[in-house]
Amino acid sequence: EVQLVESGGGLVQPGGSLRLSCAASGFIFSSYWMSWVRQAPGKGLEWVANIKQDGSDKYYVDSVKGRFTISRDNAKNSLYLQMNSLRAEDTAVYYCARLTTMITWYFDLWGRGTLVTVSS
């Protein structure tokens, strides 16, 4: 079955760190760009980061630059998001998404998400 499964969310204090993981299965993980997208409680979707197939190119939304790092391990079919210096406004459900880049860019496969709560 083609799927993405996130893990690693939880409660963390402001200023703390957390590492999210996303396990991919059912498709050739190393052939795709991958992304993280988040959704604050009751709010809309916000793109967070992209990573190229071989990890050589990465993009971030301005609000997380210097604090978050996206990475991947193609041998383990896994995507990661290292989140440091967390703030209350980072509280959200974090979705792992597959990014297809044929002609245009679009997120064609999504995980169920993992909730990150930043609070003291």
Add this chain to the structure above:
Amino acid sequence: QSVLTQPPSASGTPGQRVTISCSGSSSNIGSNTVNWYQQLPGTAPKLLIYNNNQRPSGVPDRFSGSKSGTSASLAISGLQSEDEADYYCAAWDDRLNGHVFGTGTKVTVL
């Protein structure tokens, strides 16, 4: 902050046609393709329309997309109760060098 603007809500009775607008700028919709996502209550988003007007396999042809200039729209024909969801437009933004989503539209079937 969302760069693409959508109406917060839209509604219709079963069988009606509902249209959702998405307004952007020259750096996003004006120069890149638009995609639409459907988020049913309590679930993850799902790709509904890509490349302005293409439907992935399995998406009913009741859903259609279009783009003109710096705006795009999603139409739902023959509205059904299972179409109650939040809908988001999205595009790549050349100025921000990232993906941008719309503010989202909640569709209610009356």
